[in-house]
Amino acid sequence: MAQTHSHVPAASHPSPKAVLQLLKPITWFPPMWAYACGAVASGAGMGERWLPIALGIVLAGPLLCGTSQAVNDWFDRHVDAINEPDRVIPSGRMPGQWGLFVAIAMSILSMAIAALLGPLVFGAALVGLAMAWGYSAPPFRFKQNGWLGNGVVGLSYETLPWITAATAALGHAPSGMTIMVAILYGLGAHGILTLNDFKSIKGDHEMGVDTLPVLHGPRNAARIACLVMATTQLGVILLLAQAGLTTGAALVGLVLVLQVLCMLRFLRDPEGRAVWYSAVGVGLYVSGMMAAAIALRSMPLATATVG
Incomplete structure (x- = not known):
């Protein structure tokens, strides 16, 4: 007897759930956390500025980071078909060119919200968007080289939102100390992003x-x-200690020691424990970020300089 198969027509547009999956909420945390760190580190009063700070956190996370995820998945759809065929684009849950349309729409929305937060934030958001598209899209496609691509993302996810938040809170550029700490944490994020590359070695x-x-x-x-x-975290510790922020330096040192203990376990089986270390070690890393931000907040604005 011939067996019949029911045919389900392909969807012509994505569901809201598919759009949310494309934007990957789980990835929004790092830039949102970095933005919060920058706001804390500024030392500025936040009672009357809670709304722009909240909008800035939304801009850093769901909007700019979400845009970068959509852009990356669109231009990586052929690689994902090998590495992770269940992702939203190769699986067909995001049909046709909808992945690209979502990336463009999110870019426009991000710039509109950034414009409401003033020219400094708008300029920073423009830089962030340029990095997001340049990371994944030809002709630049920074991600083709792990050294360059991970550096771009680390600076975009950590340094840029940190400095942007501090600038928005103060109304002017933050201290040299704040900028140096933000840069170090952005450079350190290069290592975090390398951990993420372990899952897609084959493709x-x-x-x-x-x-x-x-x-x-x-x-x-x-x-x-x-x-x-x-x-990079050792550099943060030295900067804080040099500035007399010994409690902050000690706290960052403590989380670094805990990370080193986790690193020793990770290094015994890198491929098998990359996901585990991403969960445990990265949690410690970002805890140190906030400890450093709180330490910087306690420094008088007039003396918060490097050297």
């Missing part, structure tokens, strides 16, 4: 995406990631 190798695990092998890439994260 990245086939598609010629030179992540650090592809370029140097999983074990060496893990060593590089740990070294980058540890040395």
